[in-house]
Amino acid sequence: MPVAFAIHDLSADGSLVRIGNNLKDGISNGAIWALVALGYTMVYGIVELINFAHGEVFMIGSFIAFAAFGWLGLDLTTAIPLLILGLALTLLISAIASGALNGMIEKVGYRPLRDAPKLAPLITAVGFSFILQNVGVLWLGGSQVSVPDLIGSQNLLFEVGGIDITNGDALSILTTIPLVLGLTLFIDRARMGKAMRATAQDPDAARLMGIDVDKTISATFLIGGVMAGAAGLIYALYQTTIWFHQGFEAGLIAFTAAVMGGIGNLRGAVVGGLIIGCIQQISDNRIGPEWTPVIVFAFLVLVMLVRPRGLLGEETRQAG
Amino acid sequence: MSSVLERARRIDQRFLVAAAILFAVLLPFFFDSGSPFMDDAVLALAYVVMALGLNVIVGFAGLLDLGYVAFFAIGAFTMGWLGSTFYSESNGGDGIHILVTGAASNLPGIHINFLLVLVAAVVFTTIAGVIIGLPTLRLRGDYIAIVTLAFGEIIGQVAANGDQIKIGPIWDATLGKLPLIPDLGSSATLTRGKLGISPVDKIDLPFMDPFTSLNSRPWYFVALGLVLLVLFVNVRLRDSRLGRAWLALREDEVAAISMGIPTVKTKLMAYGTGAALGGMSGAFLGSFLNTVNASQFEFLFSIFILAMVILGGLGSVWGVVIGAILLSYVNSWLIPDVLNGLPGQLGLDFDLTQVSFAIFGFILVIVMILRPEGLIPERSRKQEMHGIGAGDTAGAGTDVELGEAG
Amino acid sequence: MSAGPEKAAAPKPAPEVPIRAEGLTKKFGGLTAVSDVDLELRAGEIAAIIGPNGAGKTTFFNMLTGLYRPTSGRIRRGQRDITRARPDQITALGVARTFQNIRLFPTMTARQNVMIGRHSRMRAGIFGSIFRPPWVRNEEREVWERAAEELRFVGLKPELLDRPSTALSYGDQRRVEIARALASDPEILLLDEPTAGMDPRESGELADFVLRIREERKLSILLIEHDMKVVMGISDRVTVLDHGELIAEGDPAAVREDPKVIEAYLGRGATA
Numbered sequence: 002m003p004v005a006f007a008i009h010d011l012s013a014d015g016s017l018v019r020i021g022n023n024l025k026d027g028i029s030n031g032a033i034w035a036l037v038a039l040g041y042t043m044v045y046g047i048v049e050l051i052n053f054a055h056g057e058v059f060m061i062g063s064f065i066a067f068a069a070f071g072w073l074g075l076d077l078t079t080a081i082p083l084l085i086l087g088l089a090l091t092l093l094i095s096a097i098a099s100g101a102l103n104g105m106i107e108k109v110g111y112r113p114l115r116d117a118p119k120l121a122p123l124i125t126a127v128g129f130s131f132i133l134q135n136v137g138v139l140w141l142g143g144s145q146v147s148v149p150d151l152i153g154s155q156n157l158l159f160e161v162g163g164i165d166i167t168n169g170d171a172l173s174i175l176t177t178i179p180l181v182l183g184l185t186l187f188i189d190r191a192r193m194g195k196a197m198r199a200t201a202q203d204p205d206a207a208r209l210m211g212i213d214v215d216k217t218i219s220a221t222f223l224i225g226g227v228m229a230g231a232a233g234l235i236y237a238l239y240q241t242t243i244w245f246h247q248g249f250e251a252g253l254i255a256f257t258a259a260v261m262g263g264i265g266n267l268r269g270a271v272v273g274g275l276i277i278g279c280i281q282q283i284s285d286n287r288i289g290p291e292w293t294p295v296i297v298f299a300f301l302v303l304v305m306l307v308r309p310r311g312l313l314g315e316e317t318r319q320a321g
Numbered sequence: 322m323s324s325v326l327e328r329a330r331r332i333d334q335r336f337l338v339a340a341a342i343l344f345a346v347l348l349p350f351f352f353d354s355g356s357p358f359m360d361d362a363v364l365a366l367a368y369v370v371m372a373l374g375l376n377v378i379v380g381f382a383g384l385l386d387l388g389y390v391a392f393f394a395i396g397a398f399t400m401g402w403l404g405s406t407f408y409s410e411s412n413g414g415d416g417i418h419i420l421v422t423g424a425a426s427n428l429p430g431i432h433i434n435f436l437l438v439l440v441a442a443v444v445f446t447t448i449a450g451v452i453i454g455l456p457t458l459r460l461r462g463d464y465i466a467i468v469t470l471a472f473g474e475i476i477g478q479v480a481a482n483g484d485q486i487k488i489g490p491i492w493d494a495t496l497g498k499l500p501l502i503p504d505l506g507s508s509a510t511l512t513r514g515k516l517g518i519s520p521v522d523k524i525d526l527p528f529m530d531p532f533t534s535l536n537s538r539p540w541y542f543v544a545l546g547l548v549l550l551v552l553f554v555n556v557r558l559r560d561s562r563l564g565r566a567w568l569a570l571r572e573d574e575v576a577a578i579s580m581g582i583p584t585v586k587t588k589l590m591a592y593g594t595g596a597a598l599g600g601m602s603g604a605f606l607g608s609f610l611n612t613v614n615a616s617q618f619e620f621l622f623s624i625f626i627l628a629m630v631i632l633g634g635l636g637s638v639w640g641v642v643i644g645a646i647l648l649s650y651v652n653s654w655l656i657p658d659v660l661n662g663l664p665g666q667l668g669l670d671f672d673l674t675q676v677s678f679a680i681f682g683f684i685l686v687i688v689m690i691l692r693p694e695g696l697i698p699e700r701s702r703k704q705e706m707h708g709i710g711a712g713d714t715a716g717a718g719t720d721v722e723l724g725e726a727g
Numbered sequence: 728m729s730a731g732p733e734k735a736a737a738p739k740p741a742p743e744v745p746i747r748a749e750g751l752t753k754k755f756g757g758l759t760a761v762s763d764v765d766l767e768l769r770a771g772e773i774a775a776i777i778g779p780n781g782a783g784k785t786t787f788f789n790m791l792t793g794l795y796r797p798t799s800g801r802i803r804r805g806q807r808d809i810t811r812a813r814p815d816q817i818t819a820l821g822v823a824r825t826f827q828n829i830r831l832f833p834t835m836t837a838r839q840n841v842m843i844g845r846h847s848r849m850r851a852g853i854f855g856s857i858f859r860p861p862w863v864r865n866e867e868r869e870v871w872e873r874a875a876e877e878l879r880f881v882g883l884k885p886e887l888l889d890r891p892s893t894a895l896s897y898g899d900q901r902r903v904e905i906a907r908a909l910a911s912d913p914e915i916l917l918l919d920e921p922t923a924g925m926d927p928r929e930s931g932e933l934a935d936f937v938l939r940i941r942e943e944r945k946l947s948i949l950l951i952e953h954d955m956k957v958v959m960g961i962s963d964r965v966t967v968l969d970h971g972e973l974i975a976e977g978d979p980a981a982v983r984e985d986p987k988v989i990e991a992y993l994g995r996g997a998t999a
């Protein structure tokens with residue numbers, strides 16, 4: 002699709018600036034979906050559960066970040082060094098709170114149902130999603146709330162070849178990259194990361210090898226929540242509006258990204274998130290934003306039906 | 322010996338069913354026909370139809386459908402298309418009238434008798450069910466949930482933006498030449514977008530009081546008729562070759578397909594049936610609510626109906642009836658009228674109507690954790706939801722009398 | 728009992744080779760579970776597949792019954808190529824099976840389990856089920872009785888008929904599984920380790936019963952078995968798999984002497 006539009010642009014206005022800007026916006030947005038998708042893919046990889054409430058954990062992450070701006074007194078007048086310090090602190094707060102929230106949901110809602118049919122935890126997940134949405138409604142009301150534009154999200158940072166890189170783009174990409182790298186490193190190297198991979202492959206065997214499966218699962222939810230919390234902060238700064246409903250669509254998009262990348266595959270989830278981000282931008286810009294949800298959901302259906310094992314392969318253990 | 326007991330139980334049950342039906346038939350005569358209670362009762366019955374439809378999909382076949390609202394939408398739109406002034410240019414502005422009397426017979430637009438609309442709604446939703454189900458039901462269970470949800474959202478969004486989709490010219494170009502296909506005029510669109518189609522024709526049946534918004538008694542009886550029909554379908558399907566196959570697929574899909582049960586076809590029958598029943602209720606609600614409006618077709622509605630099924634007991638026909646009636650009254654009476662001031666009285670700063678989401682979400686969570694088989698469990702479900710096979714009752718030889726014959 | 732419950736008249740004459748695998752291979756990622764196996768089951772015979780744990784026996788069955796799609800090779804049922812057929816289509820073509828780790832439907836009674844086995848021979852569809860015309864009533868009643876007959880044939884005590892399958896003893900559960908398979912009127916019966924978990928006396932009884940099934944139901948049986956006594960006692964032919972490959976085939980006595988087979992089993996002491 003981008004290629005088709007690129008050709009179209011070339012013939013229409015003789016340059017690639019428009020599609021380039023579409024893709025740049027897509028990647029910045031997609032980076033946020035990528036962070037949310039990581040939580041989906043990790044959790045699904047390990048307990049084969051669509052953590053339906055994950056999108057709402059991301060939403061709560063945004064809300065907490067917004068509140069933290071208030072607590073820390075961050076506003077448009079804050080000096081830059083203090084602002085950076087404050088944002089780092091906010092990142093910490095919203096990431097930890099979201100991680101804790103996700104971990105709590107697992108303990109209360111999913112762990113008691115580990116031996117029940119798979120339908121059961123999925124239904125509680127949907128339930129939690131609604132409860133959290135309502136928490137959002139009570140917290141900040143039922144409509145969009147604007148967040149102080151602390152970083153000047155739309156301000157031009159620099160320009161390359163006609164493509165405008167704004168502060169928001171830089172924030173989104175520069176926060177996501179270290180987080181993703183850190184996470185991959187952690188999964189590859191750390192003891193807990195290894196335990197996660199072992200449990201994802203075969204929980205019974207992992208248990209026999211002396212791995213504390215419960216603890217490993219909790220840690221997975223926790224880390225997934227941390228990523229969602231970070232994404233929540235970036236979203237708030239980048240979009241400068243937040244609302245209770247943002248998690249619903251984000252959740253579905255991120256899950257699609259996870260499936261597209263091959264469930265359990267971290268890099269795949271990131272790539273999936275970026276692709277969907279681009280599709281959204283192109284649709285917003287060329288078809289009309291009111292149709293973007295339809296396009297995104299149609300894409301979701303297509304991915305699930307055509308490549309349920311993901312574009313990049315790699316699947317968890319067979320169900321049969 | 323046990324068969325005597327069982328026969329006694331069966332007679333008991335029949336008596337209970339007869340009493341319940343009698344109660345339902347007599348109920349409207351004890352209430353003022355224009356009272357809010359009766360309006361809520363009509364709504365509750367329509368939701369019972371929905372919930373029993375979803376029960377075939379989720380309860381019987383074990384397919385978690387998170388997009389059931391799609392069938393409500395299609396059923397309601399069928400009513401809107403075929404029973405309103407929406408297509409006012411159809412037939413050159415004269416309108417199309419089939420077996421309708423009263424005001425509707427003189428208005429422009431398409432006006433078709435409710436019973437025929439009901440049939441059309443069943444046909445449309447079944448086709449939609451097959452189109453959605455055929456590719457989707459090949460997937461694993463949790464993916465089915467997400468894909469059905471996505472389809473539900475797509476249909477809701479298309480309804481909201483359908484005023485941009487012109488169907489007149491396409492319709493005329495491809496089908497207009499056929500004698501049966503009406504001319505809708507050149508500016509006909511798929512929906513009226515965010516505005517919604519309103520008013521919608523009232524039901525119009527011979528030998529019954531006129532259906533008006535002030536007199537809910539005739540609506541009640543039509544809804545009750547639909548409930549009885551759908552109950553019959555539920556009970557018959559449950560105790561049939563198909564019902565047995567659905568149970569088998571739910572319990573062990575690999576064993577079931579190895580025993581010759583075609584997975585996709587068998588699941589599709591459940592999905593199509595559930596779709597058709599949802600469409601029936603949708604058409605009825607379109608007329609009763611007097612509007613077909615994109616804001617009705619949201620994800621929340623799918624969860625509302627799902628919560629009824631889960632609360633009552635997955636697969637339990639009578640449980641689902643009770644779950645639907647309970648939640649329907651919670652939604653249309655208890656929350657807005659009775660408890661709404663409660664948070665205020667407790668010094669909290671919100672209305673209960675604001676948290677209706679959370680209430681349904683909470684029901685899902687609590688029921689699943691504390692009593693996954695629901696209020697009135699279906700026979701086999703109790704063991705199933707408690708993960709039988711892995712532990713407990715699997716211990717052989719302990720001749721416990723668990724059994725109830727089939 | 729007269730020659731088994733009323734058998735649906737087979738319209739076509741029984742084919743020469745009821746089922747045949749040609750070059751059948753299954754790979755799971757890097758692992759080749761079954762490698763280029765040719766095997767045929769002749770009409771009326773009892774053939775056994777043996778081999779150490781993980782040799783690929785169950786995988787082979789799963790391909791024959793359509794649960795796994797072969798990586799390469801073909802499967803023929805008589806004249807038909809069923810390599811890509813679905814499990815339910817294969818069942819409809821007269822192939823039935825049991826599972827190594829019993830897979831009864833846990834909340835169903837023994838009788839309901841067997842009725843499921845009859846599913847492929849029933850006709851009631853959605854409208855038949857809802858309106859329940861006389862032919863559907865008859866069909867339902869016949870299957871209800873047929874299930875009881877099958878369970879009697881496999882020797883389940885009548886009072887256990889309407890017990891939940893999980894309340895039955897291990898041996899009885901194995902019987903119900905065989906009855907469920909027989910209910911579809913198969914021409915080919917695939918038994919995956921039917922004596923697993925049984926003591927020698929029970930195993931002996933089961934071996935006799937397998938012979939009786941063949942006599943009374945006139946079908947061909949392919950069986951996976953670890954118990955050499957059973958294998959030697961009832962099979963006409965034995966095929967040995969090891970690491971997915973067919974290493975020996977033929978007369979039971981000859982196969983037992985085959986050095987390759989002895990090597991495959993070395994240290995396992997399975998040659999009784």
Ligand SMILES: Nc1ncnc2c1ncn2[C@@H]1O[C@H](COP(=O)(O)OP(=O)(O)OP(=O)(O)O)[C@@H](O)[C@H]1O
Nearest residue numbers: 319755760778779780781782783784785786787827
């Ligand atoms: N679905 C699957 N995915 C991955 N590997 C599999 C799968 N099914 C079987 N295998 C592998 O294929 C090999 C053959 O397994 P199979 O179950 O066919 O052996 P078997 O001969 O039946 O053994 P046993 O005597 O223990 O029953 C084993 O290594 C097994 O782990």
Ligand SMILES: [Mg+2]
Nearest residue numbers: 784785786827
């Ligand atoms: Mg095996």
